[in-house]
Amino acid sequence: MAEFVGIDLGTTTSGLAYIRSDGNPEIVPNGDGERMTPSVVYFDPDEEVKLVGSAARDGGDPSRTIYQIKRFMDNPDYIVDIDGKMWTPTEISAIILSKLSRECSNIVGDIKDVVVTVPANFNEFARKATIAAGKIAGLNIKRLVNEPTAAALYYAHAKKITGNTLVYDLGGGTLDITVLDIGKYGDFEIFTSEGARHLGGANFDEIILDMIAGQYKDQRGADLYDSDAQKRRMLQEGEHLKKMLSKLRKASETVGNDTEGISRVELTRDNFEDAVDRLLLRTEMLVEQALLSSNLTIDEVDHVVLVGGSTRMPAVRELLERLFKKPALSCGNVDECVALGAALFSKQSLTVHEVCNHGYGTLALVENAETGEELFLNTIVINKNTPIPCSESQTYVTSEDNEQLIEVEITQGEDSDPKYVDVIGKIGLEVPAGRPAGCEITVTYAYDENQRVKVIVTDETTGKSKQVAISYNGQGVLSDEEIERKTAYFRNLQIE
Amino acid sequence: MFGKFTKKAKELTQKHKLADDLRKTQAIATKKTAKVEPAPAARQVTEPNAIKRPAAPDPEEEPEIGDDVPKARAEWLKKARKGLDANASPEQLCELRDGMTKDELRSHLALLYRRHNRAASSLDARLRAEADTMLNAIVECRKRYLS
Numbered sequence: 001m002a003e004f005v006g007i008d009l010g011t012t013t014s015g016l017a018y019i020r021s022d023g024n025p026e027i028v029p030n031g032d033g034e035r036m037t038p039s040v041v042y043f044d045p046d047e048e049v050k051l052v053g054s055a056a057r058d059g060g061d062p063s064r065t066i067y068q069i070k071r072f073m074d075n076p077d078y079i080v081d082i083d084g085k086m087w088t089p090t091e092i093s094a095i096i097l098s099k100l101s102r103e104c105s106n107i108v109g110d111i112k113d114v115v116v117t118v119p120a121n122f123n124e125f126a127r128k129a130t131i132a133a134g135k136i137a138g139l140n141i142k143r144l145v146n147e148p149t150a151a152a153l154y155y156a157h158a159k160k161i162t163g164n165t166l167v168y169d170l171g172g173g174t175l176d177i178t179v180l181d182i183g184k185y186g187d188f189e190i191f192t193s194e195g196a197r198h199l200g201g202a203n204f205d206e207i208i209l210d211m212i213a214g215q216y217k218d219q220r221g222a223d224l225y226d227s228d229a230q231k232r233r234m235l236q237e238g239e240h241l242k243k244m245l246s247k248l249r250k251a252s253e254t255v256g257n258d259t260e261g262i263s264r265v266e267l268t269r270d271n272f273e274d275a276v277d278r279l280l281l282r283t284e285m286l287v288e289q290a291l292l293s294s295n296l297t298i299d300e301v302d303h304v305v306l307v308g309g310s311t312r313m314p315a316v317r318e319l320l321e322r323l324f325k326k327p328a329l330s331c332g333n334v335d336e337c338v339a340l341g342a343a344l345f346s347k348q349s350l351t352v353h354e355v356c357n358h359g360y361g362t363l364a365l366v367e368n369a370e371t372g373e374e375l376f377l378n379t380i381v382i383n384k385n386t387p388i389p390c391s392e393s394q395t396y397v398t399s400e401d402n403e404q405l406i407e408v409e410i411t412q413g414e415d416s417d418p419k420y421v422d423v424i425g426k427i428g429l430e431v432p433a434g435r436p437a438g439c440e441i442t443v444t445y446a447y448d449e450n451q452r453v454k455v456i457v458t459d460e461t462t463g464k465s466k467q468v469a470i471s472y473n474g475q476g477v478l479s480d481e482e483i484e485r486k487t488a489y490f491r492n493l494q495i496e
Numbered sequence: 497m498f499g500k501f502t503k504k505a506k507e508l509t510q511k512h513k514l515a516d517d518l519r520k521t522q523a524i525a526t527k528k529t530a531k532v533e534p535a536p537a538a539r540q541v542t543e544p545n546a547i548k549r550p551a552a553p554d555p556e557e558e559p560e561i562g563d564d565v566p567k568a569r570a571e572w573l574k575k576a577r578k579g580l581d582a583n584a585s586p587e588q589l590c591e592l593r594d595g596m597t598k599d600e601l602r603s604h605l606a607l608l609y610r611r612h613n614r615a616a617s618s619l620d621a622r623l624r625a626e627a628d629t630m631l632n633a634i635v636e637c638r639k640r641y642l643s
Contacts, residue, residue, distance in 0.1 A: 074617060123617060197617040198628075278635045285609045285638065292606070365568050376572040399566070413614055419576040420611055422619045 002108040006115045006150065006342020007100060009093060009130065011070040011200060012172030012309070014039045015339035016100045018108050025154070025343040027336050031103035031496075036335055039172075041066045041095050043082045049494040052099040062232035066092050068202060071173045072476075074126035079476045088476045090129045090136065091486060097137035098495045113142045115346040117338050120146040120176040120357055121195020124412055124424055124453060132478055136486045143345070143449065146193055147171070148178030149352060150341030151307040156182045157344055158331055163302030166290065168320060168328070169338075170283065170310040173200040177286050179294040179301070187351040191294035192385050195357075196286050199279065201239075201310035207275050208238040208267070212255055215265040222260040230257050245269045246312045273315045280319055287323065293385060304328045309335050359384040359414040360445045360453055363423070364396055378411050378418045382445045382453075391446040395460070398439045405430055406441055408457050410468065427457045427468045435461065580626055586633035586640075601641055609634050 004019035013036040017025045027035045032053055042056035042065045056065055064082065069092040072078040080087045101111045116139075118130055127144055134141035148167035155161055162182045169176040175196040181189040212234065213224040225231040237255050244251035249269045256262030273280075291298065304324050310316065311334055320328045331337050345352070361380040367373070381394045398406065406429040413421025431439070440460035447453050458465035478486070561570045580589060590608055592601065612634065615627035 074619075076619065121617060123619075125619070194613075195617075196613055278632070278639065281635050281639060281643075282631065285606065285635070286613065288606060289610055289613070365566055374566075374568040376566070376569040415611055415614065417576075418572060419623070420615050420618075424619070 001110040001112065002105070003113075004343055004346040005108075005111050005113070006117070006145075006339055006344070006346050007097065008117050008147070008150070008336075008339035008342060009070065009097065009133075010036075010039055010171060010338070011068050011174065011202070012039055013037060013335060014096055014100060015336055016104045016111075017336070017339040017343035018104075019343050019347050023347075025157075025340040027339060028104040028107050030100060031106070036339075037096070037100060039068065039070065039096050041069070041092055045083070047494075049496050050095050051496055052096055055496070057236075062229040065232070067232070068173055069093060069096075071198065071202075073129050074123050074197070076125055076477045077475055086475075088129075088478060090133045090476075090478055093130065093133035094136035094486070094490060095493075095495055097133055097139060098490060098493070101137060101139055102495065111139065113140045113346075115143045115145055115150075115342045116141050117147045117150045117342045118144050119171075119174045119195055120148055120178055120193030121174065121197060123358065123422070127452060132483050135483055136490050138487065138491065145342055145345045145352075146176070146178065146190075146354070146357070147338045148176045148193060148307065149180070149188070149190060149354065150339075150345055151337045152178065152180055152182065152188065152305065152341065153344045153352070154337040154341035155303075155305045155329065155331055156186070156188070157341075158337075159305075159329060161303050161305075161329070164296060164300055165303040165305060166287070166301050166324075167305050167307055168283075168287070168311065168316075169307035170316060171200050171308040172202055172310070173198065175199045175283055175286060177290040179290050179296060187353070189353045190355050191296070192290055192355065193357050194286055194290040194293060196282060199282055199286075201242075201308070203279055204242060204276055204310060204313070205235050205239050207279070208242050208272060209235055211267060211271070211275060212238055212241070212253070212265050216255060216263050219263045219265075220256075220260055224255060224260075225257060241267055242272070242313070245272050246314060269314070276315070280315055283316070284319060284323065287320075298324055306330045306334055307337055354388050354449065355385045356382055356388055356390065356447050357384065358412045360447070360455075361411045361413075361421070362394070362396070362443050363409040363411060363418050365399055376418065377416050378413065378421045380414065380416075381443060382447055384414050386447070388447050389449055391444060393442050393444040395440050395442045398435070398437050398441065401437050402434055403431065403437070403439075404433050406457065406459065408441070408443055408455075410453075410455050412453075425455065425468050427455065427466055429457050429459060429464065429466050431459050431462060431464065579622070580629055586636040589630060589633040590637045592637060592641075598642060601637075605634050605638050605642075 002018045006017050008015045015027055015036045017027050020026050029035050030037045030053060034054060037053045038057045040057040042051040042060035051060060066080055069089045072089045078089055105111045116130060116134055118127060130144060131141050148169045151169060152165060152167050162184050165180055165182050167178040176193060178193040179191045216224040225234050234255060237253050241251050241253050245267060250266065252264055252266040254262050254264050301324060304320050306328050317328050359380045360382045361378050364377065364379045366375050366377045366379060382390065382392045408427045409423045410425040411421040412424045415421055442458045442460055444456040445453055455468045456465055561573050612627040612630040615623050616631060618624050
């Protein structure tokens with residue numbers, strides 16, 4: 001049995017690593033001999049088998065192929081309809097995890113307990129969905145770890161770096177910036193993790209696709225694509241061009257479709273970088289936000305490390321080197337370092353002090369003691385970047401006489417304006433009738449190492465309390481019973 | 497209604513820094529009419545066969561605010577339901593005002609970026625769409641005035 005296993009369940013590719021007997025992590029190739037498996041699932045119309053990886057990405061009908069499902073893991077309403085059968089992002093992810101664990105176990109032995117990585121900015125719902133995906137795939141996710149944290153562990157292990165480190169993780173679907181202190185004795189203190197959803201390699205691919213489509217239209221007077229399937233094929237061509245432009249100053253590609261014919265398009269790195277400069281600026285603003293959150297200046301950052309395939313773009317490296325006035329470090333395998341770090345994490349030979357990646361609070365009427373003005377606000381109980389595990393309480397008072405049902409809305413987010421936070425749960429606590437306004441209610445939030453939150457509401461007058469398990473509504477949400485049922489179903493599901 | 501939460505003014509001020517800063521800026525915002533080319537959006541990759549989240553509810557069709565809703569919450573709700581002005585320039589969306597120094601502009605945009613970057617991963621589809629528009633506007637302003 002493989003004892004220490006880490007899985008990077010990525011937007012565009014996924015990988016599994018384990019700890020060798022010499023203590024070093026190693027990527028385990030899948031059954032197709034690939035070190036990283038494209039996170040793509042193909043549903044064949046004739047056969048029961050579900051294809052995952054390169055075969056799914058390159059060979060199948062794009063209309064029956066699911067790409068980048070991770071981008072929808074945080075969306076409770078998102079489901080995919082294949083031949084009338086509905087698949088949630090959790091199940092699609094479970095198919096990918098099953099492929100990895102089944103095929104890699106042929107090389108390293110049975111795989112059961114694993115550490116799985118998630119973007120630092122994954123919300124409560126997406127984390128819960130990832131744990132469910134592991135369970136459906138027959139795995140026990142003993143810990144979720146943030147991708148930049150895992151990558152930092154690998155850099156510390158491989159490059160022997162110590163000190164204040166900024167991890168710039170530009171993956172296929174998201175950007176995560178984490179600032180942490182890597183101690184001399186293998187202890188890690190995370191200062192902050194900031195993330196940008198839907199800002200990743202795919203966004204750069206879309207822009208390059210626009211450029212190609214523009215040239216094609218100029219040459220042929222026709223649209224390059226008019227269906228999702230054609231667009232998917234052209235996106236792949238665009239991605240190839242992007243990769244070429246990371247190494248060459250100029251690259252060309254033949255593109256086209258069956259009805260309008262083919263054309264040769266040519267792009268230069270300069271043109272591409274001009275076109276993506278707003279995306280790069282967004283990433284720069286996230287770096288600044290991370291520095292602000294961690295109370296560090298640019299000069300106080302000892303190392304900047306690169307993670308994720310999109311950091312191969314020269315403009316990314318140039319941006320960071322211009323900002324920090326020092327070379328950005330690359331471990332050479334920027335696609336694999338998250339999985340390798342997850343395996344290191346699973347061994348738990350390192351001490352990692354993580355922080356809350358979100359603030360948690362409650363909606364309340366807040367009275368300004370000086371002016372008497374009453375406002376409806378989100379009041380934060382646990383601040384973002386509080387070291388975890390942690391537990392914090394806040395006492396509120398009832399606002400009306402004879403309140404018999406105390407309703408507490410649980411929020412995730414750092415903003416005081418309720419518009420900009422998510423209400424992720426509600427607790428109703430019944431209390432005796434006839435009480436005056438002003439009865440104290442304590443709300444306690446406990447935050448565990450998996451970045452999951454528990455809430456307890458206590459009526460201080462009666463001592464009555466209620467704990468809430470945060471639940472979500474939506475057609476893509478699986479109940480515990482459904483997860484059990486699907487776990488059994490997956491045992492016999494053919495996945496190649 | 498659940499708790500009224502009383503805090504001393506000093507703590508209240510600290511807690512409300514973000515909202516207060518934004519309100520202050522809004523109050524003195526200058527309406528500019530400069531026409532701006534739309535910034536490239538961070539688009540979602542099209543997923544075949546995907547059943548997407550239902551369209552955001554039309555604000556016109558949202559239920560009326562009942563009498564049982566506390567006044568402060570009702571006022572907030574009315575304000576929160578207002579969408580973005582589709583014809584607003586990036587400067588208007590970001591509520592920039594004449595005479596802002598570069599430092600003020602930088603910190604104001606950073607504040608807005610933090611808020612809307614967070615909103616981009618909201619569970620609320622309408623807010624996510626609004627956040628995307630705002631992030632494009634923020635980046636456009638930053639590029640125009642600070643690059």
